[in-house]
Amino acid sequence: MIAVFDWNTFWDRIFGVDGAFASALFTTIYIAVIAQILGVALGLLLAVMRTSRLRAAQWFSGLYVWVFRGTPVIVQIFFVYFGVNILFGVTVIPNSLNLGAFVLSGAAFAGILALGCNEGAYMREIIRAGIDSVDKGQLEAARSLGMTSRLAMRRVILPQAARVIVPPLGNEFNNMLKTTSLLFFIGVVELWGNAEIGYSQTFKPVEYFAAVAIWYLLLTTIWSLIQARIERRLSASDRDLGAPTLGSRIRDATSFSSRGRA
């Protein structure tokens, strides 16, 4: 017997948002957002360490990228969830984390940590490329005005590097939204987990998986619109420089970028 596509189930999975689905959607979003923020912070730190005068800091930065880019993210997720407490002999990953009104499961906490650490390695490379893209004369001008390297970085280098960093950063977050689906392997019920559970109860794979694909598409589309807005604001001084137009940036942002992660 060939199963017939059940449109009712399909539409219901898209528009009939129930409590479990809403919670799964929320889980996907907050994990992606927090992990990305963690990744950017780590990436910035690692990028600065790379330019540090301290040999050990440079060395650590390189080692970090080597390890996190060189191993599958799914291995990192499992390692953080199951391995970190054993490795350090203390409870780094608790069973659950009570944040007042909000309780974060240990698996979600481990997932954020793993995805954020993984992202840090990629963000270091992106931020590094951004910093390197700024003309050397800019740092010299800043220093000749009495700026410390820290102030020069914050006021002169990073704002200019941002124009180079933001487009790939947007693509990273697009990736992050989708990569959160791997966390179902350690029991985090996010969008994909919710669809998986539904499918296993109904044996309607096409309906459930097509619907969840559309939800991911919706999330990434909304994000690309937000990204375009951010880039337009950043390019306020660009327009005067004859830099890429908004149109070309959106085309870049929405063009296919493939990077196998899992």
Add this chain to the structure above:
Amino acid sequence: MTELVLHAADVAKRFGSLEVLKGVSLDVTRGETVCIIGPSGSGKTTFIRCINHLEKIDGGRIEVNGQLIGYREKNGELVEDSARSIARQRTQIGMVFQRFNLFPHMTALQNVMEAPVRVLGQPKAGAETHAKSLLARVGLFEKRDVYPGKLSGGQQQRVAIARALAMKPALMLFDEPTSALDPEVIGEVLEVMAELVKDGVTMIVVTHEMGFAREAADRVVMMDDGQIIESAPPAQFFDAPTSERTKQFLSKIL
């Protein structure tokens, strides 16, 4: 006795095995304008970059307003100063670059205000008033809200001069300020610099503009092969140079 703003003694600098400066000594007094000329590769740009420690020196010493630059004395030896302390020393030395190096993400006014506000901690309102008056002084008050990308090379360089002046430096350094400009805008930048000379700003100008050196400088210094080989008031320098090398150089460019 006249007040020394710059005291450079026996400054040496190497890039690897290449000796770029072989013991350069130069004193500049308050209000004086010194033009440094010489063939490319003679070390003149390296020398003024050493004055605000954009380049580390390998020997000798540099003092601005009596303060040692880039180094401090420890048991009779010179050790490199902390980054913070070097940054503080640079606030009294203004620098104008060949390629302007304005901050492209800031308007002309923001470029001029940035260091007084962020480095010296001046209140914004006061810094803005001062910045506007400086832009007026270089003839660009109307362009205060324009980003550097929309300004001509000559206008950018004038903003860069205003930016350096905003720190009220004791000494202004100009590193070939007109070399990257189109011929028709060189004049407007030199005019602004001549105004500064009249106002008594102490400045060292590395330049190929012999007309400016002759008209505006109190002293012209010729550098060749990492050394100062002639130093004299412009009339004497151009009309009766003593060294053969200077005569040869002048005959080629005049």
